[in-house]
Amino acid sequence: MTDDVNDRVARLRDAFFRAHHDRLTLAGYLGSTTDLLRGGPLYRQSLLDDGHEWLREYLPLMQSGGAATAALVDKLETFHDTFSAPDAYAAAKEALDLLSGQRLAGVTPKLLRRIADVAMRCMYYSWLLGHRRAGWHVARMAFELAMDSTSEVAQVEFLGTAVAAGMARGTFNREKAHADGIAQAARLGSLARDFLTAKASPTSEQKGRISEAVGTALRDLMDNPPGHVQSDIYQVEDFEPEVEEQPRPGLVVVGDLSHLPQRKAEGPYAEFLPLSNVRLAARPMPDLPGTAASLRAAFPWMEGVVDRVLETQVGKAFPALPPLMLVGPPGCGKNELARAVGAALGMAVTEYPCGGTSDATFGSTSRQWHSGRACVPLQAIRRAMAPNPLLVLDELEKAGTSRRNGALIDVLLGMLEPGSRKAYFDAFIEAPVDLSGVSFVATCNRIDALKGPLLDRFLVLEVPAPRAQDREVIAQGILARMREESGIDPRFLPDLDHVELDALRVWKGGSIRPLRRAVERLVALRNSPGLAH
Structure with missing residues (x-):
């Protein structure tokens, strides 16, 4: 030139x-x-x-x-x-x-x-x-x-x-x-x-x-x-034309809905038409060794549980956990682990509080009622527009046992059975839906109140309480979640320093909740030292 x-x-x-x-x-x-x-x-x-x-x-x-x-x-x-x-x-x-x-x-x-x-x-x-x-x-x-x-x-x-x-x-x-x-x-x-x-x-x-x-x-x-x-x-020496990518793994969750009334702007047809006969793509399986390493670093007292959970994902096209039940003392981090596993595997996470639940609405309500709605897993699929959300069933042992209006436990028996979840009948859309990609993780403090048929459908994992040597990892993780929840830049809410970490030595292990309150107190003291008096 x-x-x-x-x-x-x-x-x-x-x-x-x-x-x-x-x-x-x-x-x-x-x-x-x-x-x-x-x-x-x-x-x-x-x-x-x-x-x-x-x-x-x-x-x-x-x-x-x-x-x-x-x-x-x-x-x-x-x-x-x-x-x-x-x-x-x-x-x-x-x-x-x-x-x-x-x-x-x-x-x-x-x-x-x-x-x-x-x-x-x-x-x-x-x-x-x-x-x-x-x-x-x-x-x-x-x-x-x-x-x-x-x-x-x-x-x-x-x-x-x-x-x-x-x-x-x-x-x-x-x-x-x-x-x-x-x-x-x-x-x-x-x-x-x-x-x-x-x-x-x-x-x-x-x-x-x-x-x-x-x-x-x-x-x-x-x-x-x-x-x-x-x-x-662009016919230069190393140019390669576009090669069509292989479709991402996924499932058709909702089939034909033509049997539903189509006149209303609201209702099951309008709500779930975007899913009808549509193959929902799932994020492919991430790097499992890397995922395991990051989860072990965040939950060092649960390394065995992390390894056992991720073992179930080997060889799968996309993340889908078997029904898991995490059992451990209050405040040991069961829910945090479930959410972290879902996030690490790229699954949308929905938490469902089971304590005091005394009906069967988890499994859908007929559209004949003005309060009719789809089953909770299908609602989670619709929000995520993915076939494999993760549902965290918090404190499952505290769910009500009365069958007057149905019972959550009875609904789960059908959803967790591999044969029936592939074509679970949803009363709201009056059609079977494929829930085989949905992951269920239940958390419990004790399992003696749960019946044998339900326990048989879960892989039960004992979760140990955190130890004193895990204090710094947990405290810094609590602070990171505070930053994420509040949207504060890390520069304005930096990690705990050695003086602040020394102040937390009174926590000797057990429930994480007192440690969380202590970290929140330390953060408050940064801006208002007078609170210390």
Whole structure:
């Protein structure tokens, strides 16, 4: 490439960034998706900060779409938690599927534009995080933007991203890749101009020069019909066309609902139509050794229980626990472990307090009653739009035993039986539903009040009480949950220091609840030392 071309590219970049670059970077400005596709700076010069700041703005916007965008919201939340290339790609593909499908009836044009932006932004993040197939999508999007732009500066910058995305594979230097892409775009432009000149006056000399300098890709370029040019631009040496991904594992939970009345805007038909004959995808099984290590670190007094729980997941396509019963003294962390296992395996968690329950509504209520509703597991599936939620049955031994209005225990007998849960009849929608992907984890302080048939359906695991040597891990975990629940930045609620941890030495093990109250007291004292007196 000549010095003149180098100077031209430099001038074009300067024309745009001279007025904007310092303001964007120093002020922490979150650039638009088209800014990024033009090579603009990331928020705070950090890909992670840019992604989290953008998600903080866009997640509420997507949640406003209700059921139509529920699956997209779930994938965006997963991407926020993992910030990985596969999850960014999954969110982008979900947005593209939404735009090309029939699920957006009644959605406003403004929300449609935002969903399109989600597709572009998440695909761009996926490419920067190293996803191989995302580069092809980014190249195509950037090329189309370059062709639609009326600004010469924007055309060059979009084309730079297009060529960089078409060439780059895996982890790379973003700024260098964009600069190399612009340089390559300039070279291709020069070759294409020579080719057009030669095509207009096809002398033998020009044909020979074209054959040597341009090659097969640019010769084919001129023979393509309109709209297919971009696919040839990216025929570089290591380009691989997109390979269709294998479908994620999942289940069809709800079948045909045509037997239900369809006249009402509310009711079982309207409520569960989004699930009817739809295969709900589940998140694939995570790395089990890594999951086990993180759970053991968080619950060191329950290492044996953690290992036994995760043993049940070996060889499965997606997470689905057998019925588990965690039995241990009050305050030993049974519910915390159940929630942590669900989160680590990517399952949506629903806690159901069993204490004092004296009816059978857990198993659904007929729509003939004004208070009719689906069974609790099906409601959890609908909220998660996934076939494998986790239900935590808290204090199951305290459930009522009267059968006057039905009993929770009797309902569970049918739901936990492998043969019947595959086609559990829900009285609200008057049809069988597949609950085989639902995980049930019961917590109990004692099991002597439970009947044999119910216990036979659970894998019963004894949970020991935490020990004094687990104090620091538990205390720091309590503080981390306080930060998560309140949304406070870790910089404003840092971990407990050695002085604060020394103050907790009075806790010698047993129930975690007194330790939690002590940690809350220490946090309060940080801002109001006078409370110590």
